[in-house]
Amino acid sequence: MKLEEEVVRRQRDRAKIMAWLLGGFVVLLFFITIAKTGINW
Amino acid sequence: MVTTNPAALPADWRDILALTKPRVMSLVVFTGLCGMLAAPALPPLALGFTAILCIALGAGACGALNQWYEADIDAKMRRTAKRPLPAGRMDRQSALHFGVGLGAFSVLLMGLATNWLAAVLLAASILFYVLVYTVWLKPRTPQNIVIGGAAGAFPPLIGWVAATGSIAPLPLLLFAIIFLWTPPHFWALSLFVRSDYAAAGIPMLPVVAGVRSTRRQIFLYSLPMAAAAIAPWQFELTGPLYGVAAIILSLAFLLLAARVFANGATEPRQMEPEKHLFGFSVFYLFALFAALVADRWIA
Numbered sequence: 073m074k075l076e077e078e079v080v081r082r083q084r085d086r087a088k089i090m091a092w093l094l095g096g097f098v099v100l101l102f103f104i105t106i107a108k109t110g111i112n113w
Numbered sequence: 114m115v116t117t118n119p120a121a122l123p124a125d126w127r128d129i130l131a132l133t134k135p136r137v138m139s140l141v142v143f144t145g146l147c148g149m150l151a152a153p154a155l156p157p158l159a160l161g162f163t164a165i166l167c168i169a170l171g172a173g174a175c176g177a178l179n180q181w182y183e184a185d186i187d188a189k190m191r192r193t194a195k196r197p198l199p200a201g202r203m204d205r206q207s208a209l210h211f212g213v214g215l216g217a218f219s220v221l222l223m224g225l226a227t228n229w230l231a232a233v234l235l236a237a238s239i240l241f242y243v244l245v246y247t248v249w250l251k252p253r254t255p256q257n258i259v260i261g262g263a264a265g266a267f268p269p270l271i272g273w274v275a276a277t278g279s280i281a282p283l284p285l286l287l288f289a290i291i292f293l294w295t296p297p298h299f300w301a302l303s304l305f306v307r308s309d310y311a312a313a314g315i316p317m318l319p320v321v322a323g324v325r326s327t328r329r330q331i332f333l334y335s336l337p338m339a340a341a342a343i344a345p346w347q348f349e350l351t352g353p354l355y356g357v358a359a360i361i362l363s364l365a366f367l368l369l370a371a372r373v374f375a376n377g378a379t380e381p382r383q384m385e386p387e388k389h390l391f392g393f394s395v396f397y398l399f400a401l402f403a404a405l406v407a408d409r410w411i412a
Contacts, residue, residue: 075122078122079122079123082122082123082124082125082126083123085125085126086123086126086129089126100159100162100163100166103158103159104159104160104163104225104226106159107156107157107158107159107160108160108226
């Protein structure tokens with residue numbers, strides 16, 4: 073039981089971090105695109 | 114408490130982070146950032162940030178692949194035995210996949226966001242560190258850190274090229290500074306942990322040539338390092354602010370290297386001069402590169 077809890081905890085932690093990283097990457101790609109296309113705000 | 118083999122569990126995110134050697138990464142990121150900030154033209158903020166991120170990810174990939182390849186050696190050394198792989202908290206294949214994936218991602222992103230010369234240099238630095246240093250030189254020759262030091266010398270060059278798209282004399286001198294700084298830095302460390310290296314069968318200079326010879330080599334390598342550090346000012350590639358900082362820092366480095374040379378101790382607990390030099394060498398590089406940026410932006 074404790075092992076299963078630990079597995080779930082680790083999977084959940086990793087999933088959360090992966091979600092934040094992917095979200096950050098999308099935002100980064102947006103700003104890279106803006107910078108590469110030379111759009112001035 | 115979990116009572117089963119930890120490697121059978123999905124790796125904890127802290128262990129994945131530890132695989133990237135964050136402390137080494139901080140120095141790499143800093144020198145890369147300074148290389149970029151010393152360039153005559155800066156890229157847009159998003160592209161500059163991405164370039165530094167790619168340098169950090171490339172360094173992380175090097176750390177992961179190094180730990181994947183050296184898991185058996187790390188297990189024999191006190192300093193590294195608690196790392197995720199030798200401690201059994203992670204399986205080797207995951208580390209390999211993570212390292213290769215991170216390295217490929219960093220190179221691709223660098224090429225797409227900045228320019229492909231920077232991406233090629235980043236790829237070359239990762240391959241050099243993993244294949245030439247870790248796999249080929251480190252287990253074979255006491256000159257491992259002399260040649261292998263080139264891998265850690267790439268970041269300021271990459272930072273500069275990411276900003277400008279071309280190579281110039283100043284970033285090549287920055288490359289030379291880190292290249293020549295690496296042997297005294299690592300040999301100072303390897304003097305007081307040499308029993309670890311001997312136990313792991315790694316032919317570091319103190320293990321193969323002895324402590325006296327290593328101390329002499331530390332001092333001798335510090336001389337061209339100091340010359341390289343002052344060279345950007347002598348060649349008028351930087352201003353006097355950097356020149357003064359480089360002279361003061363290099364004199365302090367040479368003084369500490371001379372104390373190491375004069376030390377006759379063979380027991381690690383009596384190696385205070387070596388520990389001082391090792392600690393100062395990290396500060397030296399940070400301060401030298403900070404002075405470079407300050408000279409470019411303030412002076």
